Amino acid sequence: MGINKYDAKYSDADQLKKFADDLVKIYKSEKQKRKELEATNLQLIKYGHDLNRSVSELKAANLELQKAYLDTIYRLVIAAEYKDEDTGDHIIRIGHYSSLIAEKLGMSDAKTKDMLYAAPMHDIGKIGIPDHILLKPGRLTDEEFDIIKTHTIIGAKILSNSNSKIIILAEQIALSHHEKWNGQGYPNGISGNNIPLEARIVAIADGFDALTSKRPYKKTFSVETAINIMKKERGQHFDPDILDIFLANMDEIIKIRASVKKDNFSLLDYIWDESD
Numbered sequence: 001m002g003i004n005k006y007d008a009k010y011s012d013a014d015q016l017k018k019f020a021d022d023l024v025k026i027y028k029s030e031k032q033k034r035k036e037l038e039a040t041n042l043q044l045i046k047y048g049h050d051l052n053r054s055v056s057e058l059k060a061a062n063l064e065l066q067k068a069y070l071d072t073i074y075r076l077v078i079a080a081e082y083k084d085e086d087t088g089d090h091i092i093r094i095g096h097y098s099s100l101i102a103e104k105l106g107m108s109d110a111k112t113k114d115m116l117y118a119a120p121m122h123d124i125g126k127i128g129i130p131d132h133i134l135l136k137p138g139r140l141t142d143e144e145f146d147i148i149k150t151h152t153i154i155g156a157k158i159l160s161n162s163n164s165k166i167i168i169l170a171e172q173i174a175l176s177h178h179e180k181w182n183g184q185g186y187p188n189g190i191s192g193n194n195i196p197l198e199a200r201i202v203a204i205a206d207g208f209d210a211l212t213s214k215r216p217y218k219k220t221f222s223v224e225t226a227i228n229i230m231k232k233e234r235g236q237h238f239d240p241d242i243l244d245i246f247l248a249n250m251d252e253i254i255k256i257r258a259s260v261k262k263d264n265f266s267l268l269d270y271i272w273d274e275s276d
Contacts (some may be wrong), residue, residue: 077120089260090209091120096256097205097246098198104245105201114169119202121170122177125155137216149186152178169198177202180237200239204230204246207238208253223254 077091098119102112126134129151133144140148155174159167175187176199183191195203211226221229227247234240246253 077124090213092260093209093257094122094202094205095120096260097208097253098201100249100252100256101201101205101242101246102198104249105197105242114166115198115201118166118170118173118198119205121155121159121167122173122202122206123151123155124158124170124174125151125153127158128154135216139217149178152176152187172196173199173202175199177206179203181239182236185237195239200242204238204243207233208246212257223250 095116099112099116102115107115129148133140133147136144152175156171159171159174162168162171173196176190176196179185179188179190179195179199180203181192181195181200183189185195207230208226211221211229212223214220227250230238230243231247234243
């Protein structure tokens with residue numbers, strides 16, 4: 001039995017209607033999905049803003065914690081050497097000299113910054129040395145010098161058993177910054193590359209600052225005189241390669257010395273953001 005023209009037209013109309021209904025459903029479905037997607041995007045944007053705010057608050061809290069941490073270190077170092085009126089400037093200079101040398105040696109930014117804060121703790125063990133020896137204006141006896149030498153061990157003990165990377169580095173520096181390249185230093189008489197790199201850096205920074213500063217047992221030497229003395233100790237007291245780098249950047253060293261003295265900086269003036 002064939003399909004008449006009326007039935008065929010009716011069938012085509014039904015199909016067209018069904019197709020149109022399907023299109024409407026698809027459109028409504030896609031429209032709903034777009035709304036849901038827009039809502040999701042808005043929620044993600046809100047989450048992003050909230051996350052940025054949380055990160056900013058966390059960074060601010062971390063910076064405050066770091067300030068308190070470094071302030072404690074600063075005061076502990078001052079306590080160790082408070083009798084020296086130049087102590088504040090001395091520890092700032094040692095930090096900057098050491099940080100500059102680390103930078104010129106190609107050490108990472110993180111390590112360079114660590115040196116800025118660890119190096120000032122090099123003589124923290126002096127807190128355990130009697131005043132009559134530490135401040136003696138004349139030459140020390142052999143027995144007195146043996147006592148002075150113990151400040152390296154005392155300092156390392158004070159700084160031991162810490163989880164802080166800066167304190168761990170400071171412990172290493174405190175123990176070994178009086179070792180000499182030729183093995184004639186103290187407390188362990190190690191030589192050459194057996195001396196931790198950071199301690200070899202601080203040995204040069206501390207040596208220059210000691211020569212160019214007034215001490216109970218000596219007058220202030222000029223920069224030129226200090227350089228000549230240090231050159232004679234190249235390969236003896238000091239790592240020759242590090243000393244060469246130090247001397248090659250003497251213009252910057254002198255600028256640091258002048259700016260620290262002039263501007264009366266505090267250690268806390270050099271706090272950095274660890275997220276950098």
